[in-house]
Amino acid sequence: MSVEAHLVKRIGTLQLDVELQLAxxxxxxxxxxxxxxxxxxxxCLAGLLELDxxxxxxxxxxxxxxxxxxxxxxxxxxxGMMFQDYLLFAHLDVADNVAFGLRAAGGSKxxxxxxxxxxxxxxxxxxxxxxxxxxxxxxxxxRVALVRALATKPKLLLLDEPLAALDAGTxxxxxxxxxxxxxxxxxxxxxxxxxxxxxFALADTVLVLDAGRMVQQGSxxxxxxxxxxxxxxxxVGVNLIEGVVNAGRFTSNDGVAISAADHDQADGPAxxxxxxxxxxxxxxxxxxxxxxxxxxxxxxxxxxxxxxxxRLGGTIQLVAExxxxxxxxxxxxxxSQVWATVKATDVQLSPA
Amino acid sequence: xxxxxxxxxxxFFVLPLAGLLWRAPxxxxxxxxxxxxxxxxxxxxxxxxxxxxxxxxxxxxxxAWMLARIEFxxxxxxxxLCTLSMVVPPVVGGIALLYALGRRGLVxxxxxxxxxxxxxxxxxxxxxxxxFVAMPFLVITVEGxxxxxxxxxxxxxxTLGASRWYVMRRITLPSIRPALIAGAVLxxxxxxxxxxxxxxxxxxxxxxxxxxxxxxxxxLDTDPKQAIVMALVLIAVSFIVLVSLRDRWLGTAIGRxx
Numbered sequence: 001m002s003v004e005a006h007l008v009k010r011i012g013t014l015q016l017d018v019e020l021q022l023a024x025x026x027x028x029x030x031x032x033x034x035x036x037x038x039x040x041x042x043x044c045l046a047g048l049l050e051l052d053x054x055x056x057x058x059x060x061x062x063x064x065x066x067x068x069x070x071x072x073x074x075x076x077x078x079x080g081m082m083f084q085d086y087l088l089f090a091h092l093d094v095a096d097n098v099a100f101g102l103r104a105a106g107g108s109k110x111x112x113x114x115x116x117x118x119x120x121x122x123x124x125x126x127x128x129x130x131x132x133x134x135x136x137x138x139x140x141x142x143r144v145a146l147v148r149a150l151a152t153k154p155k156l157l158l159l160d161e162p163l164a165a166l167d168a169g170t171x172x173x174x175x176x177x178x179x180x181x182x183x184x185x186x187x188x189x190x191x192x193x194x195x196x197x198x199x200f201a202l203a204d205t206v207l208v209l210d211a212g213r214m215v216q217q218g219s220x221x222x223x224x225x226x227x228x229x230x231x232x233x234x235x236v237g238v239n240l241i242e243g244v245v246n247a248g249r250f251t252s253n254d255g256v257a258i259s260a261a262d263h264d265q266a267d268g269p270a271x272x273x274x275x276x277x278x279x280x281x282x283x284x285x286x287x288x289x290x291x292x293x294x295x296x297x298x299x300x301x302x303x304x305x306x307x308x309x310x311r312l313g314g315t316i317q318l319v320a321e322x323x324x325x326x327x328x329x330x331x332x333x334x335x336s337q338v339w340a341t342v343k344a345t346d347v348q349l350s351p352a
Numbered sequence: 353x354x355x356x357x358x359x360x361x362x363x364f365f366v367l368p369l370a371g372l373l374w375r376a377p378x379x380x381x382x383x384x385x386x387x388x389x390x391x392x393x394x395x396x397x398x399x400x401x402x403x404x405x406x407x408x409x410x411x412x413x414x415x416a417w418m419l420a421r422i423e424f425x426x427x428x429x430x431x432x433l434c435t436l437s438m439v440v441p442p443v444v445g446g447i448a449l450l451y452a453l454g455r456r457g458l459v460x461x462x463x464x465x466x467x468x469x470x471x472x473x474x475x476x477x478x479x480x481x482x483x484f485v486a487m488p489f490l491v492i493t494v495e496g497x498x499x500x501x502x503x504x505x506x507x508x509x510x511t512l513g514a515s516r517w518y519v520m521r522r523i524t525l526p527s528i529r530p531a532l533i534a535g536a537v538l539x540x541x542x543x544x545x546x547x548x549x550x551x552x553x554x555x556x557x558x559x560x561x562x563x564x565x566x567x568x569x570x571x572l573d574t575d576p577k578q579a580i581v582m583a584l585v586l587i588a589v590s591f592i593v594l595v596s597l598r599d600r601w602l603g604t605a606i607g608r609x610x
Binding site: 043046047048073074075076077079080081083087089091100101104105148149151152158 | 502504505507508509510511512513514515518522523526527529
């Protein structure tokens with residue numbers, strides 16, 4: 001375990017009480033509504049907020065434990081943080097922003113700047129090194145902020161809404177780049193986001209926070225099957241299928257063609273999003289309008305009141321949410337075979 | 353209506369200046385300036401006001417930081433006490449200083465007995481009096497800027513490994529630089545023009561405590577020509593500084609105070 005934390009903090013009406021175990025290389029997305037305490041978690045881990053109770057340890061070193069009055073200042077923690085609006089220093093040029101952490105650590109002016117130039121060159125921004133912050137585009141500013149946070153070689157990387165400030169166009173390419181950077185990063189990454197697609201692309205585990213408590217933890221696929229509550233179901237309980245668009249047609253990585261309604265998606269990697277409520281189940285192969293029809297096996301069944309979640313395998317991995325009556329009428333049980341259909345208009349196609 | 357009233361205000365400010373210019377002995381200007389008491393007083397004024405500005409920065413910036421950033425009980429009362437000298441008549445401030453730092457003052461008697469330091473009626477006393485009335489101008493300007501500053505930039509610097517002192521030096525102070533300059537200039541201008549507290553606390557000894565404003569006042573009786581010339585010098589110095597600052601620094605600093 002690289003980072004273990006029990007965060008207890010009270011701020012205004014928020015009462016945070018969350019336990020985290022983050023192994024090296026873990027990429028964790030924190031999801032939750034506004035005011036759930038996501039940013040507070042990051043600020044506690046960074047040391048910008050002191051805990052009321054609980055404990056944070058990193059590789060066995062205590063960073064914060066109020067009960068023994070232990071607190072390590074943020075500048076002495078091996079933590080890097082990227083803020084939602086990047087917070088690049090406007091009175092320094094791009095290279096000096098990147099060099100800031102190196103200089104704070106005692107590096108010489110020349111040496112730090114040379115390292116910064118190298119790091120900027122790695123992301124193709126060496127030409128902007130002497131530019132002012134105002135001259136950067138949104139995507140460039142994001143990259144500079146990330147390079148700056150990584151320059152001091154942190155073991156824990158905290159990203160607060162890393163893509164929220166970007167417009168839809170740049171978002172896709174920046175997300176792909178960020179994903180690559182995170183995959184190379186050997187420490188622990190914690191990413192605050194409100195977008196399941198971002199969480200899907202950047203993280204391997206999702207933690208859902210609500211009102212300061214952890215509601216659920218697991219992979220997105222696990223959350224989609226067994227969402228702990230309505231909120232999780234609506235937030236992350238969607239089917240996300242990775243694949244490629246070729247000549248306007250989407251094919252999943254497993255080779256399943258999925259039709260989407262009219263779209264202007266360019267060729268290239270893409271993600272299909274299907275709400276479980278949009279998946280209908282039939283006992284026999286349906287005829288008529290739906291273009292997406294697949295024969296599937298029922299892998300898992302979870303009935304909660306009048307609603308049921310059905311995990312399907314076979315041709316395609318899908319979660320369907322249907323009424324409990326439909327389950328009875330179709331005599332669905334684990335191992336039985338059903339036909340799943342999704343209308344093309346219920347298929348959301350977005351770039352990956 | 354508004355332009356009329358505004359113009360009256362402009363005339364109100366320009367008229368006294370015109371009066372001085374009208375009475376100025378233009379032919380003997382240089383002679384009056386280079387002889388007599390003027391050069392000594394001017395030199396003393398400039399030295400003392402620069403010292404007062406320096407002390408205001410050294411102690412005023414930390415004070416402004418405390419007022420802006422640290423929550424402590426009675427903070428608004430402390431702020432009121434520290435800026436009181438801005439609104440109290442300077443003569444009252446001078447008397448207060450005398451009873452605090454004078455030879456028989458609350459602290460002054462020990463300063464004299466233990467360290468042999470005597471402040472009243474010395475050049476150091478002039479600097480103390482000027483600092484006393486000038487520092488609040490810097491404090492409120494800088495405090496306003498610190499309150500306006502987005503503290504998350506400092507947070508970002510902290511996560512990048514910067515100690516508190518390093519953050520102060522490389523993030524906080526550079527970010528409030530315009531306000532710092534404006535505050536320092538306001539404090540300096542106030543110190544340069546200081547009269548009441550100086551004459552009460554430091555007296556009026558030529559060469560040691562008689563600054564330009566004191567000299568102007570004294571010469572008004574004996575040699576009005578010289579008084580006018582020295583007054584013009586004071587105005588010219590202040591005016592040059594104000595104009596060179598223009599809106600760039602004063603404007604942004606005052607804008608930040610909202």
